Amino acid sequence: MIAATDSSGVSPAWLAELTFDAQGLIPAIAQDADSGTILMVAWMNAEAVQETVRTGCAVYYSRSRQRLWRKGEESGHIQQVHDIRLDCDGDVLLLKITQIGGIACHTGRQRCFYRHLDLAAKPPQWLIQDPILKDPQSIYGTPKS
Amino acid sequence: MIAATDSSGVSPAWLAELTFDAQGLIPAIAQDADSGTILMVAWMNAEAVQETVRTGCAVYYSRSRQRLWRKGEESGHIQQVHDIRLDCDGDVLLLKITQIGGIACHTGRQRCFYRHLDLAAKPPQWLIQDPILKDPQSIYGTPKS
Numbered sequence: 001m002i003a004a005t006d007s008s009g010v011s012p013a014w015l016a017e018l019t020f021d022a023q024g025l026i027p028a029i030a031q032d033a034d035s036g037t038i039l040m041v042a043w044m045n046a047e048a049v050q051e052t053v054r055t056g057c058a059v060y061y062s063r064s065r066q067r068l069w070r071k072g073e074e075s076g077h078i079q080q081v082h083d084i085r086l087d088c089d090g091d092v093l094l095l096k097i098t099q100i101g102g103i104a105c106h107t108g109r110q111r112c113f114y115r116h117l118d119l120a121a122k123p124p125q126w127l128i129q130d131p132i133l134k135d136p137q138s139i140y141g142t143p144k145s
Numbered sequence: 146m147i148a149a150t151d152s153s154g155v156s157p158a159w160l161a162e163l164t165f166d167a168q169g170l171i172p173a174i175a176q177d178a179d180s181g182t183i184l185m186v187a188w189m190n191a192e193a194v195q196e197t198v199r200t201g202c203a204v205y206y207s208r209s210r211q212r213l214w215r216k217g218e219e220s221g222h223i224q225q226v227h228d229i230r231l232d233c234d235g236d237v238l239l240l241k242i243t244q245i246g247g248i249a250c251h252t253g254r255q256r257c258f259y260r261h262l263d264l265a266a267k268p269p270q271w272l273i274q275d276p277i278l279k280d281p282q283s284i285y286g287t288p289k290s
Contacts, residue, residue, distance in 0.1 A: 014262065014269045027172060027237075029183060036181025038174060041237045053262070053269060084264075086271060087257040088250055092172075092186045094258045105233055112232035113239045117159065117198070119229075124159045124198060126231060 015046060019091040025061060028093040030104065033082045039104035040112040042069070044093065056081050058095060075139045077101040108132040108139060160191060164236040170206060171238055175249060178227045178241040184249035185257040187214070189238065201226050203240060220284045222246040253277040253284060 020026050025043040032039055042060040044052070048068055051059040058079035062069035072078030083096035105112040114130035165171050170188040177184055187205040189197070193213055196204040203224035207214035217223030228241035250257040259275035 012268055014271055017260075017271055027186070029174060029186070031183060038176060038183070038239055041172070041174070041232060053264065084262040085258040086260040086262070087186060088252055088254075088259070089257070092257075094183055107233055109233075112234070112237075113230040114233070115162075115231040117229040117231070119198065123157055126159055126162055 011046075012050075015049065017086065017090050018046070018049065018093070019089065020046065021091070023063075025063070026091060026093055028058075028060065028095055030058060030079055030095050030097050030099075033096040033098055037111060038113055039097070039099055039110070042071075049093070052081060052095075053084070058097060072100065074141075075101070075103070077103050077139075079104075103133055103139070106136060106140075108134045108136045156191075157195075160194065162231065162235050163191070163194065163238070164234065165191065166236070168208075170208070171236060173203075173205065173238040173240055175203060175224055175240050175242050175244075178243055182256060183258055184242070184244055184255070187216075194238070197226060197240075198229070203242060217245065219286075220246070220248070222248050222284075224249075248278055248284070251281060251285075253279045253281045 018026055024045050027041055028044050029041050030039045031037065043063060045061040048059045048061045051068070058071045058081055060069045060071060078100045079097040080100065081095050081097050085094040102110060104110060105114065109130045109132055111130065114128055115126040116129050118125050118127045163171055169190050171194070172186055173189050174186050175184045176182065188208060189204070190206040193204045193206045196213070203216045203226055205214045205216060223245045224242040225245065226240050226242050230239040247255060249255060250259065254275045254277055256275065259273055260271040261274050263270050263272045
């Protein structure tokens with residue numbers, strides 16, 4: 001497990017309350033502070049959690065790139081963090097945020113949860129309900145995988 | 146990975162859109178359909194997802210008990226599911242629910258995210274903000290670990 005420590009080499013007490021998984025990660029939900037809309041879920045390691053607390057901007061750990069992911073570092077769509085909450089088991093974080101630019105998803109949509117399961121269809125099917133607000137290529141310059 | 150199949154032995158197309166982890170699980174967020182409050186996060190396997198879709202009540206997979214966990218089976222605090230959403234990567238589910246009994250957390254609180262990180266404190270510390278609405282022993286009969 002990846003342990004974050006302060007200058008004395010000791011993990012802060014508040015950080016020790018978190019339960020990281022075998023990969024040293026904890027999931028974090030980003031929820032719009034005003035509307036309550038759930039925008040995305042990403043992962044943090046201890047370093048990302050500490051930097052988020054220190055800077056007030058959401059920092060995740062990219063599992064695909066295997067490095068810290070300062071949300072908005074390419075797109076400018078940073079997340080200002082107003083509140084950090086922890087669940088009863090200590091293994092999920094909840095961030096109340098303001099999404100700069102109004103786009104949290106790499107597809108150019110407001111939120112990652114843009115698919116809704118249509119149960120009226122037989123069999124059920126996923127329907128895309130949210131519009132693309134901005135072409136991902138204009139956000140990132142190059143196509144995102 | 147645990148695969149759920151229909152009577153023909155084929156995984157339904159809508160279920161095949163989900164990405165389960167190495168343990169065959171996917172996290173599911175339960176959000177109050179009216180207030181937008183995030184109540185809890187738990188895990189589902191393919192069977193739990195299918196039973197949730199079929200019954201309209203949230204069914205999770207208990208990692209500690211290693212079996213299906215029909216939410217409310219002991220407490221009566223079932224979750225009526227109104228909407229199921231999937232994120233862009235297909236690896237997180239979002240349920241909009243009505244929490245019967247108004248208590249989602251096994252501690253007897255409305256929600257599992259009852260701890261708030263107090264950043265005004267130096268060093269930061271977790272503060273419990275939500276009241277216990279019902280003694281867990283009266284909910285479950287025996288103390289929950």
